[in-house]
Amino acid sequence: MRKQTDNVRSTQNGEVFLTNDIIVIGGGAAGMMAALTAADLGCSVLLLERNAKVGRKLYITGKGRCNVTNDCPPTDVLQNVPRNPKFLMSAVTRFPPEAVKAFFEGLGVRLKTERGGRVFPQSDRAADIIDALFLDLRRKRVEIVEDRARSLLTDADGHITGVRGEHGSYVARAVVLATGGASYPLTGSTGDGYEMAAAVGHTILPPRPSLVPLAAEGEDCGKMQGLSLRNVAVKVRDQKKKIVYAAQGEMLFTHFGLSGPLMLSASAHMRDFGKSRYHLLIDLKPALDEEKLDQRLLRDLSENANRDFRNVLEGLLPRLMVPVVLERTGIPGDTKANSVTKGQRRCLLELLKGFRVDIAGPRPIEEAIVTSGGVKVSEVDPHTMASKKAPGLFLAGELLDVDAYTGGFNLQIAWATGRAAGEGAARSLEMTEGAE
Numbered sequence: 433m434r435k436q437t438d439n440v441r442s443t444q445n446g447e448v449f450l451t452n453d454i455i456v457i458g459g460g461a462a463g464m465m466a467a468l469t470a471a472d473l474g475c476s477v478l479l480l481e482r483n484a485k486v487g488r489k490l491y492i493t494g495k496g497r498c499n500v501t502n503d504c505p506p507t508d509v510l511q512n513v514p515r516n517p518k519f520l521m522s523a524v525t526r527f528p529p530e531a532v533k534a535f536f537e538g539l540g541v542r543l544k545t546e547r548g549g550r551v552f553p554q555s556d557r558a559a560d561i562i563d564a565l566f567l568d569l570r571r572k573r574v575e576i577v578e579d580r581a582r583s584l585l586t587d588a589d590g591h592i593t594g595v596r597g598e599h600g601s602y603v604a605r606a607v608v609l610a611t612g613g614a615s616y617p618l619t620g621s622t623g624d625g626y627e628m629a630a631a632v633g634h635t636i637l638p639p640r641p642s643l644v645p646l647a648a649e650g651e652d653c654g655k656m657q658g659l660s661l662r663n664v665a666v667k668v669r670d671q672k673k674k675i676v677y678a679a680q681g682e683m684l685f686t687h688f689g690l691s692g693p694l695m696l697s698a699s700a701h702m703r704d705f706g707k708s709r710y711h712l713l714i715d716l717k718p719a720l721d722e723e724k725l726d727q728r729l730l731r732d733l734s735e736n737a738n739r740d741f742r743n744v745l746e747g748l749l750p751r752l753m754v755p756v757v758l759e760r761t762g763i764p765g766d767t768k769a770n771s772v773t774k775g776q777r778r779c780l781l782e783l784l785k786g787f788r789v790d791i792a793g794p795r796p797i798e799e800a801i802v803t804s805g806g807v808k809v810s811e812v813d814p815h816t817m818a819s820k821k822a823p824g825l826f827l828a829g830e831l832l833d834v835d836a837y838t839g840g841f842n843l844q845i846a847w848a849t850g851r852a853a854g855e856g857a858a859r860s861l862e863m864t865e866g867a868e
């Protein structure tokens with residue numbers, strides 16, 4: 433372990449200069465983990481966070497409960513990363529979910545595992561995760577400064593020498609950039625890191641929304657807005673009719689289209705809106721195969737022979753869906769049940785087993801749980817998170833061109849890359865000291 437260098441404070445022309453071993457930009461999941469790791473290794477660390485408090489996004493994770501990781505082996509984590517999983521292999525293997533759990537339990541946060549391996553604090557309070565990290569930052573003497581970083585400082589050789597913020601300049605021997613993506617900007621992640629990384633030579637893959645509600649074509653979804661369906665099965669097909677996603681769960685119709693857990697997960701598999709078009713088939717009766725559903729329809733129609741078809745549908749579907757289904761089948765609502773033909777019954781059955789919604793596109797990035805795209809990973813060392821473009825720079829978290837499905841995997845990426853970057857930055861100082 434290194435001997436910690438004391439922070440040095442000086443003023444020039446009214447500007448404040450703080451000198452540290454390492455500056456971490458961004459007090460989110462990745463940045464806090466990087467700062468703690470570097471401090472553990474004996475570095476003096478300054479954490480720059482634009483908000484008054486660290487971890488603002490963490491408060492809203494997992495609907496305020498924080499799905500902190502997924503209780504699975506590293507290989508399963510990587511299977512849940514559709515983009516650049518290989519890049520994460522080293523970081524996730526060295527700081528896998530098991531180690532993340534042990535880390536938080538070591539800080540006194542008791543955890544529990546729910547359906548699908550999702551790990552939460554036992555208290556169901558995301559605040560417990562943030563408090564534990566904050567207390568540990570204080571214990572390890574990480575200095576937290578409220579300022580918004582604007583640019584990275586470099587010397588004539590392109591080595592990173594510090595950070596220029598809105599309120600001062602900060603000198604350091606290494607900088608970890610962990611400013612997050614561009615989703616939920618009210619939490620502080622407005623995409624600043626992309627500009628700072630690009631200015632020192634990094635390529636930025638265009639940020640795109642993932643785990644995001646979906647806008648639908650036509651008026652039908654809007655007519656059913658507010659309707660939540662539990663236990664439906666969906667299939668997503670691309671324009672070549674290839675199934676890109678199939679799952680069962682809960683969804684919601686909204687004024688613009690579709691939302692709810694199942695739709696957010698589905699969106700992560702629609703990765704090529706530029707080139708492809710997608711549609712969704714919703715199985716409204718997944719517990720019944722076609723034969724059983726047909727028997728059920730026959731029974732309902734014969735038991736209600738003299739009632740209007742509209743009323744029969746109300747026994748089969750949520751009320752808000754009935755007008756839409758009637759319109760799609762083309763069967764007038766006042767048709768008597770005993771007059772419904774075999775062909776019309778078939779048409780209804782096909783609709784119930786495959787209610788089609790054409791997807792217009794994802795909702796804006798501001799509404800996305802996670803940002804896909806970001807700093808090109810081939811320009812970053814996967815073991816240390818060191819920039820291959822700007823010596824002295826390390827990158828971590830959602831800023832990188834990696835993103836995962838739901839289930840605690842995105843935070844797992846933030847913890848693991850934050851850990852690797854903090855360690856990489858600290859070790860880089862040992863190496864330069866050794867060379868001196």
Ligand SMILES: Cc1cc2nc3c(=O)[nH]c(=O)nc-3n(C[C@H](O)[C@H](O)[C@H](O)COP(=O)(O)OP(=O)(O)OC[C@H]3O[C@@H](n4cnc5c(N)ncnc54)[C@H](O)[C@@H]3O)c2cc1C
Pocket residue numbers: 457458459460461462463480481482483486487488489490492493494495498499500501579580581582610611612613615616619620621622623624625800801802828829830831839840841842843844846
């Ligand atoms: C509603 C919602 C729910 C989610 N739930 C889950 C979940 O339960 N499980 C899961 O695994 N993932 C979840 N995620 C995703 C997860 O929160 C992110 O992937 C993760 O927080 C990324 O961590 P990060 O540290 O890279 O970025 P962030 O957590 O976004 O942190 C970046 C930090 O940098 C700061 N910053 C930005 N620019 C500057 C600047 N110029 N100067 C100084 N500071 C700056 C920001 O203020 C912010 O504090 C959720 C996301 C959302 C939006």
